[in-house]
Amino acid sequence: MAVDALDARILRLMLEQPRTSVREYARILGVARGTVQARLDRLEREGVVTGFGPRLSAAALGHPVLAFVHIEVTQGHLDDVGDRLAAVPEIVEVFSTTGEGDLLTRCVARDNTHLEDVVQKIIRMPGVVRTRTEVAMRERVAHRMLPLVESVGRQAAPGRTG
Structure with a gap:
């Protein structure tokens, strides 16, 4: 477009x-x-x-811990695991990826103990082979689209105005 x-x-x-x-x-x-x-x-x-x-703040909703959980999935079970992950409220995003894992999730938790519970729930899912968790320390660049919009706007031909 x-x-x-x-x-x-x-x-x-x-x-x-x-x-x-x-x-x-x-x-x-x-x-x-x-x-x-x-x-x-x-x-x-x-x-x-x-x-x-x-846009809602998970931290303000009582879930200040942010982690990225990489999930390796048994071949042929990607859709099944994706469906199960969607049922976990603390998992706010899931992406299929290339590289070492098959899925990357963004998870939120109340504290580290709660995060461990969420990760254990993932590990117990049929089709999950292993996980690797990375806890975010601090957000350095918040989700943003304005710089991209400005870049696209600079590259675009002038639009009609009427």
Whole structure:
């Protein structure tokens, strides 16, 4: 999907001011409200915008420990293990990967004892061969998309404004 300069400006506003209305985005950008709405609809339909909603803090929800658990899976059981991992609330993301492991999970826990319980739950799952856990010490770069949006916007041809 091609993102042009106007799309990039809209996405930047959405990231910087997520609670602002489409009407206000249009005013800030100096384009018609219908133009902004049509662009947003297209960006959502084409999968650039994947959702709207708050980003939540696991730490503020009582789960300040963050760990990455690498999982090696018996061949042919990747989908089964993925389905079982989805049933564990402390596992907030799972990715298939290349390299030593087959899956990489991002897990949160109340404390190290709770993290051990979560890892033990993973180890006991049918199809799991072994795990390797890495505890995050400190977040150095928070999840972000704005630098990418700005880079794409600089590379894009100027968009239509009406």
